[in-house]
Amino acid sequence: NNLTQEKVEELANKTVYGQKYLKEMYLLNLKQGEIMQEVEEYLPSFFKWAEDFMHNPANQSKMELKLSSGGKTDFSSKIEIVDILDIEENIWSPRFGLKG
Secondary structure, eight states, rough: OOOHHHHHHHHHHHHHHSTTTHHHHTTTTTHHHHHHHHHHHHHHHHHHHHHHHHTTOOOOOOOEEEOOOOSSOOEEEOOOOOOOOTOOOEEEETTTTTEE
């Protein structure tokens, strides 16, 4: 619920410069600074995505999803993401035609 740029950057720093993945980085012959540079390249697009799709009471503009019914009438709905369960979670929704 509190997805601020500072908190995400702090979490990225703790993860990259922590001990948990140090062995894997050593085996891959990578330095922590190189990994952090890679992570920082993705942060602007991540924050843009979060701004567009995540629930934010201060920002009432929501992404609009247009659904075609195949006929004369098309439907549209405002959507937002209110919770992230897991970044690797599979999604399957026959109702909305989503699978991935």
